[in-house]
Amino acid sequence: MSYRQARYDEPLIFELKGENDFCLMSEDDVKIPEGMERTDLCLPDIPEMDVVRHYTNLSQMNFGVDNGMYPLGSCTMKYNPKYADKLSSLPTVASVHPCQDEDSIQGALRLMRELEKSLCAISYMDAVTLQPAAGAHGEFTGMLIAKAYHEDREDPRSEVIVPDSAHGTNPASAAMAGFTVIEIPSGPDGCVDLEALKAALSERTAAVMVTNPNTLGLFEKDITKLAEMVHSVGALLYYDGANLNAIMGMTAPGIMDFDIVHFNLHKTFATPHGGGGPGAGPVGVKQFLEPYLPVPRIVSEEGKYRLDYDRFDTIGKVRSMFGNFAVLVRAYSYILAQGGDGLKEVSQKAVLNSNYLKSKVVPTYEMPFAQLRKHEFVVSAKKLAKEKGVHATDIAKALLDRGFMSPTIYFPSLVEEALMIEPTESESKETLDRYAQALLDIANADPAEVKKAPISTSISRVDEVYAAKELILSWRMYQRKAGLK
């Protein structure tokens, strides 16, 4: 093993000492009303150089797509072209206030309107709001729309059905919107069990949330039937679009008769994930749901864009202003660059890469359910765990030692010792081959060695139990525990 992550003895920034060289301009003293003055403020005062060094060195102890393959299942960690970095940080993005008069933000409004239209074209939906800040936020928005729709028809409904293979945000979002969540088990083929669905559906059902292809990478073959069943009880069909990367140009939620869909721009549309965010989670709907979309809507009149707040049925707002605009700039630029043809190729390549990689690691790793997968696949390390005591976590850590990010592990929970692998279209055959080899090597390695992993990362295995027990969540809590304060 030759890969080795950098390691710096990087203290907490609060432990650094030095002399602050920040200088803005000369200033006088100012008056704060009595009783409202702050008496002490204890942030580290250190020079710019020390701050830059601190974060530069910390960054080297972090692994990103720009360092190597990052096939976290369900996360679509593809390459983010650099022109988007440039465009999303132009002064015409950065220095624009969202409350400026419409006349002075025509560029922003146009871009957003165009992006809405592009997302409609990709999804075959009728209208899109860009407001939600992330996928889960889009789901929540979608659930609010479903609620408003049913209430509007004076048929309020209380339940939302979610397959057990769904991403955790689905049930969480539905619950947040006030619905009772009914989880239904997957069928023996890994797809939604139509019998179970049928049993769960009723006049109480407000919506059914489906991810298609699902988190196993399987396309719900009975999608047409499923949609019919859902609609027949008057419920809405919700599409978790985080996996849209698999099917662009081949099918579309609108065609599959979904009523509401959210997009994860930070997955499919090549926005980097920033170590956790920001992203953007636009929501698309069919025409009949358009009145419920959050305000403002962007309308174009005589070549000028205007904000329309005056919409009777709207659910209102799900966050301030228009959404994560700078992220929208990235997605818009990416869609322009790919074009309709390019996006289709993206999906073809993503699916090809996934099936290719799968073919290299199966049967060493077991493959539950059907062989044909879309953009991702889930294998099980059950046999390895049983025979050698090597678990999914161990495999994950051993991959880190080889300079690769691990797959998503232990999800979806219906697969034991799951490794959920999404190579994305960005990776070349050469890299896929190396990743496959790494997985095979780990399976054949001495289990004792594997369980020592990782040794090439900046630290060895973390003690998560200790973290939860000690619960040190800030410098001040640390100081208190350490008796320093």
Place this chain on the structure above:
Amino acid sequence: MSYRQARYDEPLIFELKGENDFCLMSEDDVKIPEGMERTDLCLPDIPEMDVVRHYTNLSQMNFGVDNGMYPLGSCTMKYNPKYADKLSSLPTVASVHPCQDEDSIQGALRLMRELEKSLCAISYMDAVTLQPAAGAHGEFTGMLIAKAYHEDREDPRSEVIVPDSAHGTNPASAAMAGFTVIEIPSGPDGCVDLEALKAALSERTAAVMVTNPNTLGLFEKDITKLAEMVHSVGALLYYDGANLNAIMGMTAPGIMDFDIVHFNLHKTFATPHGGGGPGAGPVGVKQFLEPYLPVPRIVSEEGKYRLDYDRFDTIGKVRSMFGNFAVLVRAYSYILAQGGDGLKEVSQKAVLNSNYLKSKVVPTYEMPFAQLRKHEFVVSAKKLAKEKGVHATDIAKALLDRGFMSPTIYFPSLVEEALMIEPTESESKETLDRYAQALLDIANADPAEVKKAPISTSISRVDEVYAAKELILSWRMYQRKAGLK
């Protein structure tokens, strides 16, 4: 030892395989005259992502000031404030062609004129050219000016005197300008030996090149006397300004009666060194030498800037266009930010840091010559070499293992086993203390361990002899040697 540099198995970019995704626009075939067509071009065709990963990972195998202390003597590796990165890459710098009509580059001309004036103020010289691309290039320019001056007075002179402690570029530059170089030994105090100087001076002497403070960090105490001596034989006194960081606001070459001086903007004026360059090496002169400066000169007339090429005595040009403009933008911004007061503080702090660090490592490391140093100091590892077989190289490598850049070693050659240390004003007491401790630890460490260093860098000690023997200087030479082509 906990620091550890990153290591990636990063192949040569020529060894990468993949699929080129570069796309500009559609194009037709074009006609190249017969016999002038290129038949093959074998550059690697790989996607953008692979290129980005390649260089991102390579960069982590490189140590810079932004990673830690970098006290390379004579190199002034101080912190480079980030506003300069931003300003030097504005479109109003990047997208401007040097041959545009003067009316359309008034901003650039103004900036350069203002920078000339600032450098005059700092150096107490009368006129400055910004054209030279680096310090050595400035020296060469200075030597051409000296030659032109003497020839103009119909007193052509053939010799240039250089102390043995001078930087290698001094004799090389003088030789390139056609002078015979006379090296004179340093005196027992590490300064120019006035007796030796006297013996060398003659009517053949065109110039004497002096670095003050010299490369030992010593201020030439007899500088007034020295200048008198040089001038008394009709020679010019040249100032190597690479060490200007030590004395700004405290003294100045103009006051010391130097006739010509070059500045290393990439040292004193906080331009990062880019792994070797680019830099900029402006040259300042006293009024009587102004006619010889390279063209064009920037002149201001009625608030407008103009380029003056029409100068009878000029030496002509030393490079195309105006100089390393983007570097000049950095230096100008830095000088603005520091101001006269700030630059003086820079020198005070640089000298304080140097003397402080020195006080921590002497006497473990021996200190030849006087104790008081300016911005840098040279210690000797002679004792260590003798007693333990630990040489300057070993110390350098052992420092790398501790996450520090090594000092400049084996220079100046008049000090055996020299370690030439320039901490710069950027480092805090805390960092200096850690560096000093590292040096002391190494002195006390088991010599066998020290000689194993470095073990924390991405590779272990390189085989320089093998490099010189095999002489593989390019991918094609490598392929040929490896029998691949």
Place this chain on the structure above:
Amino acid sequence: MALDRRMLDELGIENVEELFSDIPGEVRIDDIPLPKGKSEIEVVRQVQAMLAENLTADVAPSFLGGGYYHHFIPSAVNTIISRSEFITSYTPYQAEISQGMLQSLFEYQSYIAELTAMDAANSSNYDWSTALGEAATMCHRILPKRTFLVPEAMSWDKRSVLKNYVSGAKLNVVEYSYDPFTGELDLDSVREKMTEDVCGIYAEVPNLFGIIDSQAPKLKQEFPNIPLVVGVNPLSLALVKPPGEYGADIVIGEGQPLGLPMNVGGPSLGIFACRMEHVRKMPGRLIGMTRDQDGRRAFCMTLQTREQHIRRSKATSNICTNEALLAVAVSAYLGMTGSKGLRSVARINLKKAAELMERVAEIDGYDSPVFSGAHFNEFVVKAPLRPEKLNKLLLRHGIIGGLPLQKHVPRLVDHMLLTATEMTSDDDVDRLVTALREVAQ
């Protein structure tokens, strides 16, 4: 991006279409009705040209605030968050290879804890408004009642988002009013709205009117058992008593003023901090300090059992993707300013706004400030014409005007919020005063 023939061959397929054979014919499409792809050079030009239709605060004097501000951002902040190891990483599920992000986020939590004087902060919410929504439902978890009190002086956006966030838990949002003279919260009004059913009180300091509300600290004194949520502009905390010192249970706010660009409103950063006793009821991701197998200090995500990927429909929040990179930017900004610099920025803001207030007061027809409370960096003015109209006229002078308030507080007809920051030059103020005088005539 053509397909790699070698892979197709190894899979033994002729055409990639075969990999899509599981998609039933009736839901297949042939293509995406969008134009063909473009090269980088074309995309860059097109998007740049489109965005050039935006007027920026870099070229036009701007007096617009109300939650988003035009502040100076040291160049080094961008240097730091441009590190692609940060940008191109996912949520740090594999702690060992992600210590850089984990430590940075722990430091962010620490900075927020220091600023607000709270124990713990999460590693970000989407923005202030959604943080408010989550704070309200968290209050309900702490004290399972159904009325949440909010100020009348609050932005329309936040109120709307709040209502959506509390709709699931079926909370009522009830407003208390402000003192029409001082602009501070009206304690009598709070008392009046206080019932057995209240699960939480929300107050802002500075409030919508830019006022450092000296009544806010009295809330916990009067209602010690009701969870108190305080919303802040974190920049003001450099000078103003932190909510942790007057009993807040939860502190929320918008991180944008701390080194983030305005970005036409997003992404921005929802601050969320609370007392230790409530930490298990918190939304969002938490980074904890721990150790590795070899005893080195290390960091990892903790209390994940609150989160959706474990607890699913019982999670404390649905948040997954958050605003992590912006949290790093805020930390970098605070690293750069330190206590000293942050105080300096805050002082300059306060002073510039005071100067602007005086200058506007001198113009006939403008009432400035409308409220007598102490202001941070913005204040309310009553204008002689509708602020929306006024702003259009100012735009003709190349000036970006203030925030009209009627939409937020309906009784404030013709009122607007004017803001100054360290970016407001004397010349900007002169230009505004001249223009205001002119349009008033």
Place this chain on the structure above:
Amino acid sequence: MALDRRMLDELGIENVEELFSDIPGEVRIDDIPLPKGKSEIEVVRQVQAMLAENLTADVAPSFLGGGYYHHFIPSAVNTIISRSEFITSYTPYQAEISQGMLQSLFEYQSYIAELTAMDAANSSNYDWSTALGEAATMCHRILPKRTFLVPEAMSWDKRSVLKNYVSGAKLNVVEYSYDPFTGELDLDSVREKMTEDVCGIYAEVPNLFGIIDSQAPKLKQEFPNIPLVVGVNPLSLALVKPPGEYGADIVIGEGQPLGLPMNVGGPSLGIFACRMEHVRKMPGRLIGMTRDQDGRRAFCMTLQTREQHIRRSKATSNICTNEALLAVAVSAYLGMTGSKGLRSVARINLKKAAELMERVAEIDGYDSPVFSGAHFNEFVVKAPLRPEKLNKLLLRHGIIGGLPLQKHVPRLVDHMLLTATEMTSDDDVDRLVTALREVAQ
């Protein structure tokens, strides 16, 4: 930046002045006659405002070339050379901790070797003109004669720099002329100037007139024993036979067209490559492949004995600081384009210039092209008025005109060089044509 009192105390001094006691009083100064320091915000504003007085090729159609070109630079190039580990490092004296830069520079050398079809390239000279100067003295080292032949069709700058560089070795620079019909070098003229004293011949492909000079390959055929130096626009080598294939001993050129901004002329990148047999006579830094103690592939500086820090006055050159970071940028650019992309860029350049040439030819009063040779991305036009004057008039139309040639080749009165690149849009050409027509009247 105040001084750290603790350090003064440990040194046992009261005042930092004591550390300057070795500077004799008569040469002491009290201060630097410059204004006081400014904050970052003020500096950024002031410098930005000053530079805003430059007209850029981003906003004005530009037809200016002649060595520096307005090309498209993929954003990723900047991402790569913004890595501060590269930017803030020095020359890689400590190879073990500097493999990143060393490998990158080795790759740059490799790229240049491939493009030029030479064996070795150094890791940069300052620019094309100084590379020419160093090439001439290197010829003299190879063949110790004293006449260096250069084309008449050569920029004034380069000739001036060359003269300075050869003044030390006391070489004579002698010009040979060009064929007034084709614009290619005149072989007869070279024969005429050829004497026993010639140490080298210099030719450019494409030459000053933008012509892919088909006579250049004949030089080595006729004068096999005279070192041949060829100067290139490296972009053209994507399509044009590389000098290594027609016997060049040294190839030089300007790296700017390969992904570097114009930067008002600097920094730019001097390309320098040669045959293996001459490598020890080369100027500049060389990176070699080697191995480490554990047998891993590694890189280090090599043949340092040619360099000033070892050989001092006997060095092959005085160069020390070079243009390393730009060499990395060029590698990144070539990495991005690959063979395929580079050919594409070159083809578009050639085609755009051909289109421009035709369009200008149609305008009354303009002779385009003046020369019949095959052009790469620029060509010579004879204008009905002085080009300097013409350019001022074009500037009023917001257009950046071409390069006036008289200064470079005195007999080319009223001649100018017009350039097109992939950045030249059809609209740009239309605007130029309209303006040229208008000003001709």
